[in-house]
Amino acid sequence: MRARFFQHHNMSDTEILSSLPPGKNPALRVVPMPADANVHGDVFGGWIMAQVDIAGSIPAVERAQGRVATVAVNSFLFRHPVFVGDLVSVYADIVKTGRTSITVSVEVYAQRMRHSNEIVKVTEATLTYVATDDNRQPRVLPKV
Numbered sequence: 001m002r003a004r005f006f007q008h009h010n011m012s013d014t015e016i017l018s019s020l021p022p023g024k025n026p027a028l029r030v031v032p033m034p035a036d037a038n039v040h041g042d043v044f045g046g047w048i049m050a051q052v053d054i055a056g057s058i059p060a061v062e063r064a065q066g067r068v069a070t071v072a073v074n075s076f077l078f079r080h081p082v083f084v085g086d087l088v089s090v091y092a093d094i095v096k097t098g099r100t101s102i103t104v105s106v107e108v109y110a111q112r113m114r115h116s117n118e119i120v121k122v123t124e125a126t127l128t129y130v131a132t133d134d135n136r137q138p139r140v141l142p143k144v
């Protein structure tokens with residue numbers, strides 16, 4: 001039986017995880033810098049949205065075998081803040097494909113490098129990308 005990878009520590013409703021999701025590779029790993037912070041010193045939501053869009057586009061480009069454009073952000077939930085200096089890991093998985101579109105589920109984990117390495121799932125989002133041609137028009141997805 002596979003070991004549970006998280007434990008509940010009941011700290012202000014935050015799920016503190018003991019490891020990142022096992023057996024999965026993040027699409028992106030990045031450390032936000034002070035320039036990515038808002039006026040209160042925590043990481044600006046727009047920075048996280050940009051990382052999510054970039055990470056989500058990676059499996060989409062692979063599946064489309066070429067350029068894609070983001071057509072929709074279907075859902076976006078900031079569960080917990082991200083702090084400057086956290087190690088941010090972004091996981092992206094295709095959950096649906098259509099004729100020209102690819103829908104990707106994105107999960108963001110922050111490892112609090114400055115606070116005993118706790119790991120927290122901070123953001124969940126679902127985005128849809130459209131495969132596009134050289135004229136930026138929708139393109140039918142290649143067969144798998």
Ligand SMILES: CC(C)(COP(=O)(O)OP(=O)(O)OC[C@H]1O[C@@H](n2cnc3c(N)ncnc32)[C@H](O)[C@@H]1OP(=O)(O)O)[C@@H](O)C(=O)NCCC(=O)NCCS
Nearest residue numbers: 069070071072097098099100101102128130132136137138
């Ligand atoms: C992406 C773009 C090329 C799609 O062109 P379009 O003429 O609207 O395309 P269509 O209506 O044929 O839809 C294409 C696909 O997108 C899907 N789609 C369109 N709107 C959607 C929405 N709001 N949510 C989810 N999927 C959507 C359609 O269902 C279709 O999927 P399918 O072929 O798998 O069934 C065009 O909308 C565009 O250029 N948008 C700007 C993209 C961009 O610049 N993004 C970066 C942000 S600045």
